[in-house]
Amino acid sequence: MTNFEKYKKSFSDSFEVEESVVETLKYESIPAWDSVGHMVLVAALEATFDIMLEMDDIIDFSGFERGKEILEGYDVVF
Amino acid sequence: MLTNKTALITGSNRGIGFSILENFAKQGCNIYAHSRRDSDEFKIRTKEIALKYGVKIDHISFDLRNSNDMREAIMSIIKSKTPVDILVNSAGIIHGGLFQMTPVSDIRDVFDINFFGMLEITQLLSRYMVRNKKGSIVNIASVAGIDLSAGNSAYGVSKAAVIAFSKTLSDELSKYGIRVNAIAPSLTNTDMAHTSEAKKERELMSMSTNGPFERMAGPNEIADLVSFLASDNSSFINGQVIRIDGGNKF
Numbered sequence: 001m002t003n004f005e006k007y008k009k010s011f012s013d014s015f016e017v018e019e020s021v022v023e024t025l026k027y028e029s030i031p032a033w034d035s036v037g038h039m040v041l042v043a044a045l046e047a048t049f050d051i052m053l054e055m056d057d058i059i060d061f062s063g064f065e066r067g068k069e070i071l072e073g074y075d076v077v078f
Numbered sequence: 079m080l081t082n083k084t085a086l087i088t089g090s091n092r093g094i095g096f097s098i099l100e101n102f103a104k105q106g107c108n109i110y111a112h113s114r115r116d117s118d119e120f121k122i123r124t125k126e127i128a129l130k131y132g133v134k135i136d137h138i139s140f141d142l143r144n145s146n147d148m149r150e151a152i153m154s155i156i157k158s159k160t161p162v163d164i165l166v167n168s169a170g171i172i173h174g175g176l177f178q179m180t181p182v183s184d185i186r187d188v189f190d191i192n193f194f195g196m197l198e199i200t201q202l203l204s205r206y207m208v209r210n211k212k213g214s215i216v217n218i219a220s221v222a223g224i225d226l227s228a229g230n231s232a233y234g235v236s237k238a239a240v241i242a243f244s245k246t247l248s249d250e251l252s253k254y255g256i257r258v259n260a261i262a263p264s265l266t267n268t269d270m271a272h273t274s275e276a277k278k279e280r281e282l283m284s285m286s287t288n289g290p291f292e293r294m295a296g297p298n299e300i301a302d303l304v305s306f307l308a309s310d311n312s313s314f315i316n317g318q319v320i321r322i323d324g325g326n327k328f
Binding site for chain 2 (some may be wrong): 036039040042043044046047050052055
């Protein structure tokens, strides 16, 4: 599985949505992506990519695309 | 009660923290034993305990005021892929003295360890615990944080903050299946209890005639309560502060 596929799967698993919709997702754009869901996503991404996100990045993680940029800062190559 | 679970215990090299470590090991719990500094003596003691009870005890050392070292240590735990079921925040320092005779810098020092250090390690480790959707966090507060008698602007107020934090965190983490409770021991018979900082409490203890148990708590008694709260035997206890003081009033 590529990193991009793993990234999409993290969203899909965390929010229990189809992978086909994850690329449009932003924080609070769906009920599942509230603050509780946000921490579930963070936990999933940290587990998947073996990283520990800085608090500023957790707060800044506002959507699928922004998240990719943030993870690239942790040497995750998409 | 704790067979095959894994716990991280801060301040586990002495006092209440060490009693908790022994208690947990006896019950089959694997342990990440935190201390501020590496110590051969501590490693020898824990090796004996690990062999005696057939558990794994790994050491992690960092100063709770050092965010980078703390982060590195927690990252090493996460990379081990071993789920951590229990966090016991036992590390702390004592401080006594009237407010007007306490430099604010002393109060900040006490808060840095008793509250902010505890808060930071909890924030890092709870994110890992969230992945497993279960766990128990037990914070060692103090009756000083409830009674808040004179001389407690540093220690007592820091423990009051621990209590308040435990309650709010229990509300947040319950959504992930993680329970958070605090315990509030009275003066406990450890090295810390015999310091000059704790002298005033010892004097009050010797004057107490209000309770049937006119003595200091034993660290093993504290450890028994912590292990209960850490275990699934307390699965419906969440957001509580449990006082353990023999019924004594000061």
